[in-house]
Amino acid sequence: MAIDIQPEKPQEDQRPGGGEPSGPRPADPWWKKPAVHTALAGAVVGYLIGHWLGDYLSSGYLQNALSDSNDVPIVLGYAFAVIGWLAGLGVFNDLGRQMLGLPVRSHEREASSGLARYFRYSLDHKVVGIQYLVGMIVYFLTGGLFAMAIRTELLSPSYHVLNASAYVEVVGEHGTMMMMMMTSVIVGPLGNYLVPLMIGSKRVAFPRIEALSFWITPCAYLILLSGLLFGGFPFGWTGYAPLSIQATEGADSYAVAFGLMGISVILAGFNLIVTIICHRAPGMRWSRLPVFVWSMLATSFLFVLAAPVLVGGMYMLITDRTFQTAFFVNTLGGSSYLYQNLFWFFGHPEVYILALPGFGIVSEILPVFCRKPLFGYRTLAAGMIGVTLLSFFVWQHHLFDSGINPDMRPLFMLTTELISIPTGFIFLVAMGTFWKAKIRFSVPMLFALGFYFNFLIGGISGVFLSDVPADTTEHGSFFVMAHFHYTIMGGLIFAFMGGLYYWLPKMMGIKLNQTLGKIQFWTMFVFFNSTFLPLFAAGMLGQPRRVFEYARNLETLNDWVSISAFLLGGSILLFLINFIWSTVIVREPETGNPWRSRGLEWQVPSPPPPGNFETVPVILSGPYEYGVKGAPPVADLNPPPGVLASAITGTGAAADTAATSSSEVGV
Amino acid sequence: MAAAADPADPADPADAAQDGRPEPRHGWRIFIIWLVAAAIADPLLWFVLGPHMPPGDMSTSASSQQFDMNVMTVMAAPVMLGVLVYGVYAMIVWRAREGDEEDGPPIHGNARIQVSWLAVTSALVLGLFVFGFYELAAPAGAGAGEGPSPIWTPGGQPLQVQVIAQQWEFTYRFPQFGGFETPQIELPVGQNVEFHVTSLDVIHSFWAYQLGVKADANPDVDNVAFTKPKQTGPFTVRCAELCGLWHGAMFDYGKVVSVAAFQTWAHSMRTHLAAVTRMLPAYALTYDPTLVPTINKALAKGGITGANGYYYPPNDPEQP
Numbered sequence: 001m002a003i004d005i006q007p008e009k010p011q012e013d014q015r016p017g018g019g020e021p022s023g024p025r026p027a028d029p030w031w032k033k034p035a036v037h038t039a040l041a042g043a044v045v046g047y048l049i050g051h052w053l054g055d056y057l058s059s060g061y062l063q064n065a066l067s068d069s070n071d072v073p074i075v076l077g078y079a080f081a082v083i084g085w086l087a088g089l090g091v092f093n094d095l096g097r098q099m100l101g102l103p104v105r106s107h108e109r110e111a112s113s114g115l116a117r118y119f120r121y122s123l124d125h126k127v128v129g130i131q132y133l134v135g136m137i138v139y140f141l142t143g144g145l146f147a148m149a150i151r152t153e154l155l156s157p158s159y160h161v162l163n164a165s166a167y168v169e170v171v172g173e174h175g176t177m178m179m180m181m182m183t184s185v186i187v188g189p190l191g192n193y194l195v196p197l198m199i200g201s202k203r204v205a206f207p208r209i210e211a212l213s214f215w216i217t218p219c220a221y222l223i224l225l226s227g228l229l230f231g232g233f234p235f236g237w238t239g240y241a242p243l244s245i246q247a248t249e250g251a252d253s254y255a256v257a258f259g260l261m262g263i264s265v266i267l268a269g270f271n272l273i274v275t276i277i278c279h280r281a282p283g284m285r286w287s288r289l290p291v292f293v294w295s296m297l298a299t300s301f302l303f304v305l306a307a308p309v310l311v312g313g314m315y316m317l318i319t320d321r322t323f324q325t326a327f328f329v330n331t332l333g334g335s336s337y338l339y340q341n342l343f344w345f346f347g348h349p350e351v352y353i354l355a356l357p358g359f360g361i362v363s364e365i366l367p368v369f370c371r372k373p374l375f376g377y378r379t380l381a382a383g384m385i386g387v388t389l390l391s392f393f394v395w396q397h398h399l400f401d402s403g404i405n406p407d408m409r410p411l412f413m414l415t416t417e418l419i420s421i422p423t424g425f426i427f428l429v430a431m432g433t434f435w436k437a438k439i440r441f442s443v444p445m446l447f448a449l450g451f452y453f454n455f456l457i458g459g460i461s462g463v464f465l466s467d468v469p470a471d472t473t474e475h476g477s478f479f480v481m482a483h484f485h486y487t488i489m490g491g492l493i494f495a496f497m498g499g500l501y502y503w504l505p506k507m508m509g510i511k512l513n514q515t516l517g518k519i520q521f522w523t524m525f526v527f528f529n530s531t532f533l534p535l536f537a538a539g540m541l542g543q544p545r546r547v548f549e550y551a552r553n554l555e556t557l558n559d560w561v562s563i564s565a566f567l568l569g570g571s572i573l574l575f576l577i578n579f580i581w582s583t584v585i586v587r588e589p590e591t592g593n594p595w596r597s598r599g600l601e602w603q604v605p606s607p608p609p610p611g612n613f614e615t616v617p618v619i620l621s622g623p624y625e626y627g628v629k630g631a632p633p634v635a636d637l638n639p640p641p642g643v644l645a646s647a648i649t650g651t652g653a654a655a656d657t658a659a660t661s662s663s664e665v666g667v
Numbered sequence: 668m669a670a671a672a673d674p675a676d677p678a679d680p681a682d683a684a685q686d687g688r689p690e691p692r693h694g695w696r697i698f699i700i701w702l703v704a705a706a707i708a709d710p711l712l713w714f715v716l717g718p719h720m721p722p723g724d725m726s727t728s729a730s731s732q733q734f735d736m737n738v739m740t741v742m743a744a745p746v747m748l749g750v751l752v753y754g755v756y757a758m759i760v761w762r763a764r765e766g767d768e769e770d771g772p773p774i775h776g777n778a779r780i781q782v783s784w785l786a787v788t789s790a791l792v793l794g795l796f797v798f799g800f801y802e803l804a805a806p807a808g809a810g811a812g813e814g815p816s817p818i819w820t821p822g823g824q825p826l827q828v829q830v831i832a833q834q835w836e837f838t839y840r841f842p843q844f845g846g847f848e849t850p851q852i853e854l855p856v857g858q859n860v861e862f863h864v865t866s867l868d869v870i871h872s873f874w875a876y877q878l879g880v881k882a883d884a885n886p887d888v889d890n891v892a893f894t895k896p897k898q899t900g901p902f903t904v905r906c907a908e909l910c911g912l913w914h915g916a917m918f919d920y921g922k923v924v925s926v927a928a929f930q931t932w933a934h935s936m937r938t939h940l941a942a943v944t945r946m947l948p949a950y951a952l953t954y955d956p957t958l959v960p961t962i963n964k965a966l967a968k969g970g971i972t973g974a975n976g977y978y979y980p981p982n983d984p985e986q987p
Contacts, residue, residue, distance in 0.1 A: 401882055421792055452754065
């Protein structure tokens with residue numbers, strides 16, 4: 001295992017090439033240090049350069065194969081804006097300085113404290129975690145506002161508030177915002193923040209890559225929203241060609257933003273995989289890894305293996321739209337099926353990218369509030385690995401009616417149904433953990449229980465969709481829409497909320513208001529179900545997705561859903577109020593271990609000091625040994641030096657001998 | 668089903684008394700509650716909800732889908748009830764009492780329960796697969812689009828109907844009646860129908876809701892779907908794949924009529940539209956959209972226009 005076993009000294013200036021010695025540099029005024037404002041300036045300059053370059057290269061002779069617009073300047077503008085944004089943020093500064101043989105300055109930013117560091121390219125995984133957290137909440141609320149607009153329009157069976165074009169724009173923005181930005185909703189904030197703490201590491205493997213993965217997301221977000229300036233895109237979040245090639249300039253924002261987000265998750269996944277494999281503390285065997293870390297590992301593998309296909313697909317879409325290639329234009333020798341295959345080869349694993357982190361969080365919360373060991377730990381880990389593997393073999397169930405490979409449909413029906421076996425393991429584990437437990441209904445536990453209820457409905461409705469004959473009616477209808485909102489909103493977002501209530505004391509040293517939390521849970525749970533349960537019926541009764549007009553006999557159902565959706569929005573607002581109230585206004589400190597958890601992350605003070613652990617801890621037992629008589633504490637945080645030495649030479653008994661030498665470490 | 672395999676196994680050794688008082692046999696209690704709940708729910712779902720289950724039984728494919736959904740509903744209900752009954756029971760019986768700071772019993776797993784869970788869920792899933800496979804093959808694809816060369820066909824001489832999707836309407840061609848093309852569709856009852864679905868521009872999806880037919884319309888692709896109407900009456904056709912600005916308004920209505928009425932309708936349309944049919948491209952399984960402007964010109968010259976002045980809308984539709 002590649003572990004730094006020596007206590008890390010504060011970093012000194014690295015001077016590759018032996019740069020000149022210098023005294024302490026005078027501090028720059030804030031506006032000269034690279035941060036968000038310089039990044040924005042860089043993005044504006046970059047866009048202008050890119051747009052000019054595009055006009056210069058392509059004026060007058062290049063046109064989209066199916067529409068009349070010239071998209072080269074816009075795409076190049078976006079590309080250069082991203083580079084300008086990153087340059088303005090100082091991402092390339094250290095690279096340049098190293099190339100010139102100058103001292104690297106990144107640690108200055110790393111060491112800086114206060115609010116300013118959250119607006120900079122910080123290399124501290126805890127800062128990146130908080131940046132991700134705020135970012136993801138903003139993206140989620142933006143997507144949620146679009147959902148409110150959709151439900152407003154659907155109050156009436158014919159169009160009234162939004163016209164046809166505004167409606168498809170809003171649908172596209174809502175879908176893309178949620179499906180593309182929310183891939184990182186748990187991996188970003190909780191994964192980056194907690195994984196090193198949970199595996200006993202002082203750092204992540206690649207801090208620069210991690211920070212870069214975050215700072216790409218605001219670009220993707222702004223570029224996606226900028227599509228509205230060009231009239232949006234009329235093809236939802238799936239972007240099926242040839243419609244996406246025919247569409248006007250707004251489609252470029254979709255392709256560029258989605259591709260960027262793909263790059264971001266590849267980077268994030270790459271960093272987490274290497275961190276989890278190579279940076280575990282001595283004694284953190286695979287059989288002691290917290291299940292949340294298992295879920296992060298599985299998700300990261302999906303990121304790294306699935307997202308490149310998306311990036312490639314988006315790149316081909318962009319070249320179709322700009323340089324007149326015809327990958328996806330049937331009449332010119334391409335294939336619209338190719339796009340559907342590329343998209344769903346990414347898109348279906350993505351659905352599990354949105355499910356696995358939730359499995360991890362609820363399984364992490366459950367033993368703490370049941371005061372029992374996790375039932376069937378190995379089964380759960382195997383289940384998550386099984387889901388990861390199988391998720392690459394199911395994508396064509398999105399194309400059951402498309403006329404592609406009709407004789408393969410039974411195979412994909414089988415793989416789709418098979419994936420419910422490892423998914424079912426999370427219910428086995430939950431039910432086993434409940435057996436004779438001492439269940440405590442704290443807010444995180446409530447959200448976890450809500451997750452299981454919602455995911456049960458989401459999962460079972462998925463079995464209906466896997467059956468080809470039944471899918472013929474359900475495909476493309478509100479049934480599918482309700483199904484994946486149950487797994488994503490009811491699963492992922494409920495788990496995210498539970499994780500926030502559970503870990504925010506750890507991340508910020510501040511407790512969220514529990515009374516408001518309970519009110520938020522109950523309103524969210526009731527209105528979520530009251531919003532999406534009737535949509536199963538609407539879909540079965542023939543309402544297709546993404547339409548602004550529907551049959552008049554479905555009006556009562558849709559009105560009910562819309563009103564519930566507004567109330568659900570109110571519940572999310574309540575979360576925002578609680579979040580701001582607790583973290584900005586009241587700031588009730590919570591530095592200890594409020595949930596009496598055995599998790600390693602709870603054994604250090606909250607918020608964790610820079611570097612997480614004073615010395616690398618030695619892990620002594622698994623994190624879920626509740627009620628086990630004579631179970632050793634989870635870790636020795638101040639192991640004697642000899643233990644570390646024997647751990648690095650690979651003596652398996654290192655952890656066990658350390659158990660006797662440590663007594664002061666509480667559980 | 669789920670409850671039979673969950674940890675509520677009556678023989679669980681952890682059932683021993685803990686506080687002097689004999690511990691109730693939780694496993695049996697949960698099992699009995701589940702059995703009663705499932706025994707009530709399933710007949711209700713099958714006999715009360717079942718006959719009304721969408722998409723109804725207006726055609727063979729619709730009734731096969733209805734049957735599938737009913738079978739899956741009565742399979743899913745006990746599974747859901749098993750999890751829910753267990754969960755509610757656990758939350759009531761095993762909630763931590765006030766002031767109880769103890770930990771629960773340290774049970775790490777139970778190999779027998781885990782293996783039987785795996786066995787039961789695998790059996791359910793494989794059973795569903797075999798059932799689904801049979802139900803897909805037996806009724807000739809169950810109304811789903813099967814691509815250009817379908818493997819499951821109803822046999823005989825079905826009525827061929829070509830569905831041409833374009834932004835944002837469907838038109839229908841009847842090759843066995845001289846290839847006339849109309850924006851309306853009528854079908855004869857009791858006769859196999861073979862839909863050939865194609866598109867002139869982007870991807871649409873032909874969804875005849877009451878007939879239980881859904882097939883994507885891809886440009887340059889002939890997507891075949893079969894059905895056999897069993898009752899006369901109207902049905903709805905909607906586009907089920909987002910196809911641009913007016914996707915929400917892309918719907919129309921068709922009729923299933925008696926065979927004689929269909930013959931009359933088809934022959935009268937054939938005569939009525941003879942002049943138009945001559946100008947259309949010859950019947951083919953796919954059409955080249957670049958021909959469309961030429962056809963429009965020819966039609967306009969002949970004084971034949973659709974609602975928006977053309978049979979086919981302009982080649983470059985206005986986009987949002």
